[in-house]
Amino acid sequence: MNHSLASFSSLIKPGENVSKLVSRLAAVLIVAIALSFASDAFLTPGNLLNVLRQASLLFLMASGLTLVVLTAGIDLSIGANVALSACLAGTVIKATGSPLAGAAVALASGTLVGLANGGLVAILRMPSFIATYGMMWLINGYTYYFMAGNTIYGFPHGFRQLGSGYLFSIPVPVYLMLVFLALAALFAGRTIYGQQVYAIGSNPVAARFSGVPVKSRLVLVYTLSGLMAGLGSLVFLARLNSAEGDIGEPLTLPAIAAVLIGGTSLFGGIGTPYGTLIGALLLTLVLNGLNLLNIDANWQPFVTGAIIIVAVLVDSLSRRRQEARA
């Protein structure tokens, strides 16, 4: 078993990953340099910190998704999950005055949704895109019903620091991002669980025959994706300082885009959390650029959609080139 897992991890080819990451980091730099020429407002500390804050939030939501995509699955319920968790947490904070109780509720609801997704995909063997798509509408409906069209706003100052505060003049979400980047990288790269996740994505049949508990690992990654959506919802709530039923809608596409731009393959088994962070930075930079150049905000879904298609295209082409070489 150990031997076959070792051969799986050799599939990941750390050297190739590093060169991939470097080329994507170069793309981030090129976009940043272009933007600094195009707009005077770009290279200001305020704007850069804002980009970093947005990218951190996006990374938090996309980090769990990265693990799901590594198993060749997808989680389309992230945005809906964030909305549900934020609305529940907001309601609890308003009712009890305790941010801790709210945080516990958000993390619990996020995790439960993830667990349900994992059950549908791993145990009932539904295709992940349709199971999580059904879940997305199911919880969207519940969230609208729960909120009944109302908006909750005005949270305690301390809680809002989680999203909009600074520590040593760096936004608080950036620290969270660093912590969870480290955790995700450790999990994916340095634990047996992570290696098994890669193994499932590379070849599920071989993984099963090598003794990988495929079902429970799948449940684990969907649950982690839900947990990260719950955590992201708290930062999002603290940043917005308000919650309503539809706040999650614009979040799923960017999260998927960040994972794909980051070089994680939709076909499973290839990718890293570092890549997702770079993807989140790149997407945030592009959207920030549209903003700074005074381009109609209605372009944003168009651009995000186009970026997703280009990212899948690059992934698919590079995969085909690899297959041709092998």
Next chain:
Amino acid sequence: MRNVQGMDAPHRWMAVPAGVPGVAWMMVAMLVGFTALNRQFVDVANLVNIGSQSSILLLIALPMTFVILTEGIDVSAGAVAAASSVALGCVMQAGAHTWLGIVAAIGTGTLFGLLNGSLIAWLRLPPFVVTLGTMGMAQGIALLLSGGQSITGIGTAIPVFYNGAVLGVPAPLVVAALAYVLNHVLMYRSRVGIYARAIGGNPEALRFAGVSARAWQIGIYTFAGAMFGIAAVLLTARMSTAHPTASLGLEFDAIAAVIVGGTSFEKGKGGLPGTLLGVLTIGMLRNGLDLVGVPSSVQVSCIGVLVLLALFVEGWKTR
């Protein structure tokens, strides 16, 4: 092997796919249940209403059945219908001829279908991510063309397509019937149905038979896009305005109708009669829940539960 059933079906005049009985029972249960809760449910006026409301959904669910039989999916349907509706609205607001508006709507849908099909078939990209991407693009175009606002003042010619009648039959029912016949002929009396199942089940076999699976796959997505454009005409007619976000999420009802109707993602099973019943089931569910006073948001949750239930039963039967 798993395609035998599917390949046989087109040769029979009225192929009755497995899975129809399940959805038929569901319809009967709903009919009885909602009638028990509210007598108005079985009024003729209400039943006609269910039919009219379901017509738009049917126009999207029929081509979605072809797409799902190819083991694909099109989650861009609602957004494409929104973009088509806004295109129609812009042309009509400018005072152009009605047919030009309809051409604009169907043309917009067709272009998006062509884009979806090309990316999926030609570049061999996974359908759900491609259509997720084009969903964002179509949504963006709808917002850009409309400035995020309803387009009003589209004249009185378009609304006739929903409010009018032909020989006493409501116009949307006529459009829906024509669309059903067209799709039925394509599915069961032409090569399209056979090839759709073959693309999903065994594209190799198509290649050996000298058939271009890619060209047919592109064709199926393009046809679906055109049908979404027609749905957009009915949708705009119903509201008498074009709205950039009104039809978002419509694809979920359509996918739900196809799945509840017994068409499966993996086995080439199912077909249009099931989808027709699935559409009526979703239509009855929404209408019945409306009558009972359940808000629209909870209806969406109910449909979600219905879909997961149908998938569960399907998985349980095949196990």
